Amino acid sequence: MIICNLAVSLLLLSLSISATTNRSDEQQCVHRIRVPRNTVFRARVMTELMINCTITQHGCHRSPRVSWCKIYENHCKALNHSDYITTEWKNMTEHEGMAFLIFLKISKEDAGLYRCKEGDSSIGHGINVTVTDKQDEFSPTPSITRSDEQQCVQRIRVPRNTVFRARVMTELKINCTITQHGCHRSPRVSWCKIYESHCKALNHSVYITTDWKNMTEHEGMAFLTFLKISKEDAGLYRCKEGDSSIGHAINVTVTDKQDEFSPTPSITSDMNTSPKNDLQWLWPYVYICTGIAGLALVMAITLLYVVRCQGRKPTGKDMASKNQNIKTQKSDQLLPPHLCLNSDLLTSVIYRV
Known part of the structure; x- marks a missing residue:
């Protein structure tokens, strides 16, 4: 009977605690x-x-x-x-x-x-x-x-000193990142090319197109694509959102040499985000191989240290030589050094007797 009452009391107590917890959680929501x-x-x-x-x-x-x-x-x-x-x-x-x-x-x-x-x-x-x-x-x-x-806030993020390099007659795509908060429309992005003191607006053509891609809910990326870039396209470019937000200039370099071709951006300083490298996939394997080599080296050094501490294991010949030395030492210890007699002296004593 006492056990039943105790079980009922514990059940009521747990229900009360659960209700109190739910009420407190509801108040914090x-x-x-x-x-x-x-x-x-x-x-x-x-x-x-x-x-x-x-x-x-x-x-x-x-x-x-x-x-x-x-x-x-x-x-x-x-x-x-x-x-x-x-x-x-x-x-x-x-x-x-x-x-x-x-x-x-x-x-x-x-x-x-x-x-x-x-x-x-x-x-x-x-x-x-x-x-x-x-x-x-x-x-x-x-x-x-x-x-x-007026509550819509949009910001353009372009790292300073961003440089894109491309080879003539190839496709080049440059970009700028735009974040927006409190906005209920897509950004109105425009591109222009800087000529001395003014920035000339760029229009769609056979060789130039623009694009927009949403990355997250509050962030996207605007692209300016040169379908067949030429040396005349080299220069400084800038992306704008409306008339208020303007990004840093993007340097486009065009070359006709194969070894100078680099379609990815090169940022010399003040870089917010590092560009993706074509060999990015190789780094995990480099880390794994380096870890395995380091582990093997540590195991080899440990094994050499253990072998050196134990010393060289004695052979059968060494054991026999050691036993012979022990027997010789025992025979020498049967007579003390002061009781050892010369053989000639012992013979002369016998004759006298």
């Missing part, structure tokens, strides 16, 4: 919804539209409980799943994710203001959904006003 003000999504009738809100969480051990509602005058009516509306959640990083509201076949009745919520505490700004039946007004991406544009 902080969710924040990030939706830019005056966000507008536009779509054409009977097409699919996906709107979203970003949610950051800290100290949480559960996924966010996201709900969507549509604003009607002074209240927000909750939205439920249907044949035309679905919701979705996607983790972007460890502490950030994105909630989606998807209109599978949007209609004009779906136009209006929408809002996403996390639980009952965190609420985002309203998202304006506009539906049109005109082809030229269709814009499935969000439209951000000037106030949100």
